[in-house]
Amino acid sequence: MADFSGNVLVVEDDRQISKFVCYTLKNEGISCDAAFTGQDALGRLVSEPFDVMLLDLGLPDMDGTEVIQKVREWSEIPIIVVSARDQDKDKVGALDSGADDYLTKPFSAAELMARVRVAARHLRKLGERAAQMPSSVGGLQINFEKRLVYLDGAEMRTTPMEYRLLALFFKNIGKVLTTSHIIKEIWGVGYGNDTQALRALMAALRRKIEKTPATPRYIITEIGVGYRLVDE
Ligand code: CA
Secondary structure, eight states: OTTOOOEEEEEOSOHHHHHHHHHHHHHTTOEEEEEOSHHHHHHHHHHSOOSEEEEESBOSSSBHHHHHHHHHTTOOOOEEEEEEGGGHHHHHHHHHTTOOEEEEESOOHHHHHHHHHHHHHHHHHHHHHHHHSOOEETTEEEETTTTEEEETTEEEOOOHHHHHHHHHHHTTTTOEEEHHHHHHHHHOGGGTTOHHHHHHHHHHHHHHHOSSTTSOSSEEEETTTEEEEOOO
């Protein structure tokens, strides 16, 4: 599969199936990491970049649907659920919760690769959508491809965290982002609800982009809710 060489997270408690899936993916030049529980999967997802998640619905510690709901609070990663034939109801629930596709056990290597290819196409579409997103508000501009920020035409230095925060706002222009949503996006689910770190990061970003940080023109505070990047 020449057009996709990404990193797949395989969440499956059956070691034999997990081994078979990873072997098949690696044969096609795709990296594979295995998680054996739902908690393990969630932890991996926040600390490492993955392109696709293959998720068994029957996990020992939590329901696969619950994993999907948690992941969908902060990530658009394509999710392919894997279920046994007698779990049709669960499969529908998983798709309703935000899974992209499914595989029914037992499946062949060819079926597996067909599903992963479809998921990789979804991922590309997400990327295209990101590239087409409006990238300037007033004199503030972002270049997603080069990861650069400009203010009134001049390139502005940002730390990686400041860039991530600003990029998140640019992907949601005009939308209120809740404090907890931002924290999950920037630091991951394991970070809890530490608003202190977000306030410090926001202050640092505002000192760079706002002429008068006390009365911001770009990123507005929505008291008691979160923040919003103004829509012009
Ligand atoms: Ca299982």
